[in-house]
Amino acid sequence: MSAIEDVKPNAVAPPTTQQTFRIGTRRSMLARVQADEVAKSLREAWPEHKFEIHAMATAGDNNQTTALHKFNDKALWTQDLEVLLQKGELDLIVHCLKDMPTQLPSDLAIGAITKREDPRDALVVKGNMVEKFKTLQSLPRGAVVGTSSLRRTAQLKRAHPHLKFADVRGNVGTRLAKLDNLESEYSAIVIAVAGLKRLGMSDRITQYLSGSNGGMLYAVGQGALALEIRQGDARVVELLSRVGHDRTTRQGLAERSVMRTLEGGCSVPIGVETEWVSRKSSLTSNVGTGVGIGVKPAEDYHHFTGVAEKANGGTDGNSESDLSDEMIMRGIVISLDGQDAAQVEFRRTVVTPEDANQFGSDVAQALIQQGADRILKQIAIDRGS
Numbered sequence: 001m002s003a004i005e006d007v008k009p010n011a012v013a014p015p016t017t018q019q020t021f022r023i024g025t026r027r028s029m030l031a032r033v034q035a036d037e038v039a040k041s042l043r044e045a046w047p048e049h050k051f052e053i054h055a056m057a058t059a060g061d062n063n064q065t066t067a068l069h070k071f072n073d074k075a076l077w078t079q080d081l082e083v084l085l086q087k088g089e090l091d092l093i094v095h096c097l098k099d100m101p102t103q104l105p106s107d108l109a110i111g112a113i114t115k116r117e118d119p120r121d122a123l124v125v126k127g128n129m130v131e132k133f134k135t136l137q138s139l140p141r142g143a144v145v146g147t148s149s150l151r152r153t154a155q156l157k158r159a160h161p162h163l164k165f166a167d168v169r170g171n172v173g174t175r176l177a178k179l180d181n182l183e184s185e186y187s188a189i190v191i192a193v194a195g196l197k198r199l200g201m202s203d204r205i206t207q208y209l210s211g212s213n214g215g216m217l218y219a220v221g222q223g224a225l226a227l228e229i230r231q232g233d234a235r236v237v238e239l240l241s242r243v244g245h246d247r248t249t250r251q252g253l254a255e256r257s258v259m260r261t262l263e264g265g266c267s268v269p270i271g272v273e274t275e276w277v278s279r280k281s282s283l284t285s286n287v288g289t290g291v292g293i294g295v296k297p298a299e300d301y302h303h304f305t306g307v308a309e310k311a312n313g314g315t316d317g318n319s320e321s322d323l324s325d326e327m328i329m330r331g332i333v334i335s336l337d338g339q340d341a342a343q344v345e346f347r348r349t350v351v352t353p354e355d356a357n358q359f360g361s362d363v364a365q366a367l368i369q370q371g372a373d374r375i376l377k378q379i380a381i382d383r384g385s
């Protein structure tokens with residue numbers, strides 16, 4: 001259960017004497033940069049306290065050869081660190097929201113989601129080809145594009161049938177090195193913009209991909225960081241109340257609700273795209289309002305108070321006026337060969353965490369009506385699971 005919603009409102013006064021908080025993270029360069037980013041905002045928000053970063057390798061880091069979707073354990077990147085959190089050896093863990101299972105252990109919760117980096121995927125073309133080829137469309141027939149996810153491959157097959165696709169594993173640096181190796185089969189790879197930006201490698205981005213540019217919706221939670229805590233740890237909830245980002249949180253909850261309702265993990269090809277628009281701006285013709293879908297609230301809904309709901313000093317994305325804005329969500333569930341797809345686009349005012357959960361579950365129901373169930377069942381059959 002994403003127990004972010006379960007954290008009780010707390011009346012604990014901010015600690016006044018110096019305390020030390022231990023932040024857990026994975027050992028990759030990207031994970032360390034992300035933990036540094038979180039530690040930096042915590043230090044700015046709480047100058048009286050100390051924050052230590054503890055980096056450790058996880059099962060996902062230790063196995064770079066098995067294709068990602070072959071791991072049945074969705075907690076691949078999270079579990080080893082969670083044990084330390086449960087034992088009290090860590091106070092919080094910094095995760096890519098994208099890598100977090102939609103069901104967390106019942107004694108743990110998402111305490112906050114911080115401001116999202118660009119959630120899109122990027123095309124990175126091989127160093128010696130980039131002068132000539134700037135887009136997926138322009139790549140020559142039969143060129144091999146490396147990806148590390150079924151979601152990316154399936155969408156690319158659908159929108160760019162002239163290309164070929166191959167798995168590329170490893171952390172961001174490894175993938176770029178494989179791409180640039182002149183002996184490698186890859187002409188390009190598709191990789192998250194957020195990872196490249198955080199590592200200072202955004203100059204490698206050849207094309208930013210989106211639904212309308214390249215036909216690529218991103219993964220649920222992509223680009224956002226989630227801070228995982230012990231359920232009901234009022235001291236850490238209070239700590240995190242100053243670093244959570246309200247708009248990203250509502251987007252993250254809505255996107256995760258789609259995934260949870262469809263019972264997908266990172267191993268199924270589900271893509272989303274969410275954005276905030278002013279309520280005054282006009283509806284585009286194919287945007288559903290969600291009215292008349294008539295579904296019940298998600299069964300697994302829990303009250304969410306773990307993230308700053310108050311205005312955070314009127315900072316970007318956390319001011320009261322943001323609450324009147326509407327969220328657009330596009331979603332796709334796609335067969336592995338890209339031939340079959342369920343696609344929807346919805347727009348709704350999303351003010352509370354409850355609204356976000358409901359929105360995501362309604363988008364999922366609409367995807368099911370468009371055939372998502374059929375597609376997901378076929379994938380399970382093909383895999384023999």
Ligand SMILES: NCc1[nH]cc(CCC(=O)O)c1CC(=O)O
Nearest residue numbers: 096098191192194195222223224
């Ligand atoms: N699956 C691995 C992963 N998990 C998070 C990121 C970085 C982007 C993010 O924070 O979402 C990546 C790399 C990638 O997908 O290219």
